[in-house]
Amino acid sequence: MYDLMRKLPIGIQTFEDIRRNNYLYVDKTELVWRIISTGKPYFLSRPRRFGKSLLLSTFEAYFQGRKDLFEGLAIEKLETKWEQHPVLHLDLNARKYETAADLTAMLNQYLEKWEAVYGDEKRDRSPEERFSYVIEQAFLRTGHQVVVLVDEYDKPLLQAINNLELLEEYRQMLKAFYGVLKSTDRYLRFVFLTGVTKFSQVSVFSDLNQLNDISLDYSYATLCGITHEELTSTFDPEIETFGRKNHLLPEEVVTAMKRNYDGYHFHQDGEGVFNPFSVLNAFSKLELGSYWFQTGTPTFLVELLQKSEYDLRTLLNGIEAPVSSFAEYRVDANNPIPLIYQSGYLTIKDYDRRFNNYLLDFPNDEVRYGFINFLIPFYTPMKNNDQGFYIGKFIDELEKGDYDAFLTRMEAFFADIPYELNDQTERHYQVIFYLIFKLMGQFTEAEVRSSRGRADAVVKTPKYIYVFEFKLNGTAEEALKQIEDKGYLISYKADHREIVKVGVEFSAESRNLSRWLVEMNN
Structure with missing residues (x-):
């Protein structure tokens, strides 16, 4: 039997931790190098728990010149310089934002850390003025252009999605803060922002109009997630072990994984990817489960659906939409589909080239039945713990x-x-x-x-x-x-x-x- 002790990086989002502590790593560094080598300001939208934080941590290690962490990976044969740059890494994911003061406190936390290194002469100014000053000083003191990485830029906005007054407060604060990335462009070597949603009205995508949104780019469709080839080559021992425990042949394990966790497409012609969080958990626990869906309930999406009176039957059967209708979310558009797509509950399944229409549908069984199960209590008297009883009885009676x-x-x-x-x-x-x-x-x-x-x-x-x-x-x-x-x-x-x-x-x-x-x- 294969060794069961291979370490799977469930919840591990730090590249150094994965490499130093011998966790299994799916090598994405060739794509990382391509991004670093061909542009400067980027934005990437992906669903939660799809590896965005690990991607930013990989960028951070690269720009810190940590060549030792990349030994044996694809980038080792591509990169020759390994230059060090000052890195400002802002992660907005770790806090609950209930008031504007919460967002200010989070920005202050990072600004104070950076000011301790590069100077706090502007500490009494607004967050955007302090941010601008830190970037300039980091460049002047090190002689190297600065790298700015922003993880989950939209977390405060998503948490205020149904509170328009608070949403506007957050929008104004972030508009000023992220706008600094345009005015300080000459000091910047690389900028990469990630999030779940592309809010069309936030200045990241209006004032900062040079930002390269690669969310639907063919070249980077597999940047986050696990491809079929990566699953079968990287996880061969785990597939074997899973099969033995569940009395399945290796090809049957792959088929089951594909049915439950595959099917995400981020370009109409791009290769599909598996949900990495669910795959790792399934191999760790040696059974199929709704791992990704259970980590976060889409309550705000259901509220948007009900508020917009969207016909769920259309949604659940797959919908056709031009890219303009799901690539960006507009708060005033009364259309929940962009947010449902960007959150990972729908994905691109087909493309009509004649009319430039995409078919959006659930990526796999985990999401399809997880979403339907979650919807039931919002539309019926059925409680969560009654679902299996009702559906099981319904089916049993028809089978008989x-x-x-x-x-x-x-x-x-x-x-x-x-x-x-x-x-x-x-x-x-x-x-x-x-x-x-x-x-x-x-x-x-x-x-x-x-x-x-x-x-x-x-x-x-x-x-x-x-x-x-x-x-x-x-x-x-x-x-x-x-x-x-x-x-x-x-x-x-x-x-x-x-x-x-x-x-x-x-x-x-x-x-x-x-x-x-x-x-x-x-």
Whole structure:
């Protein structure tokens, strides 16, 4: 058996720590060198826990001239100079920003540290004046241009996303602070900012218009994340060990990893990548799990969805969008899709070159079912600890052919919706049906459609194929007739399984299933 003692860098974000303490490292230094050698001011947007902090730490080690840390890596054969530069590394990720004073305190913390080295003559001035002075003095005192690295530049903005007054305070403060990077350009050797979101109204992307946004660049699509080749070559021992524990062949382990953690694309033609945090955790714990999704709940995204009244059925089935509609987030645009994409819950799945439209969809099963599970309590009376019970029972009844029990359970489920939720729009109840059937897809083959020309829902079990049609203020007879008249069964005629047509009446008055009819097609 392979040695289980290889150290996986779960939560380790410092390049020196990884290299000094013999943690496993996926070598990205060829791309690091290319970035360093071909430009100066960069911005990169990636989801949380995708390796942005480690990337900045790698830049820091390089510009500190730490050649010893790069032995055996690709950059060792590319770099010949190894010059030292003063590095100002600002990490905004480590604090909760509830007031403007919290942001000021964080900036002061870093400014005081830098001023202790390069001079504090401007310590009584504004943060942006102090920042500008530190950069100038660092250059003058060392004779080398300065490197500025900013990790999670947008953390304060994201935390105030639903508080417009506080968001504006943060925006003004950061506009002035980051604007220094333009006025001090002659003193700077390299600037790299990372974040989850590209806020279109923040001056990093208006005043600082020379910033090179590489978030959707083909050349850097694999800068963060693990490629298929990197997974199979770097983690070969872990794949073997995982397979032995879970009774899987190595190729079956890779397939399972791909289904659960792969699928992120940051360019329409770029290679896909696996979520590094989930991959490392799965290999460490020797089982599949929702590791990335569980590290942060997208509450603010759900609030944005509800506030914008966005049709979730469109989102959950994949949406088409021009790049202009998801590359930047505008607070006043009433469009949650850019934030959902940039946060990692959607990714690029296809590209229509004729119309320049992208297809955005969930990258993998971890995100798809994690997101749907998270949505359920916001739209239904279902509590988090009830999800497995409900969905498991729903599926069990259909697998046994007990469609009456399935529909009765769904009827009881809608009856449990509290009075204050009971005065919702038709769309709200359509979304609930949609979420339930989508969630069933985690355990059995289930399709749910929002487009015309298809049945409302199809569920396939080992013995049965169920074709559902729901009628709001229509009759169950009309629903069954539509299944026949529209040819919804044609594609299933050659299947060996028994086809079950289910026509359901849904009453707008009672907000519940009121009657159903079932016909069997042998």
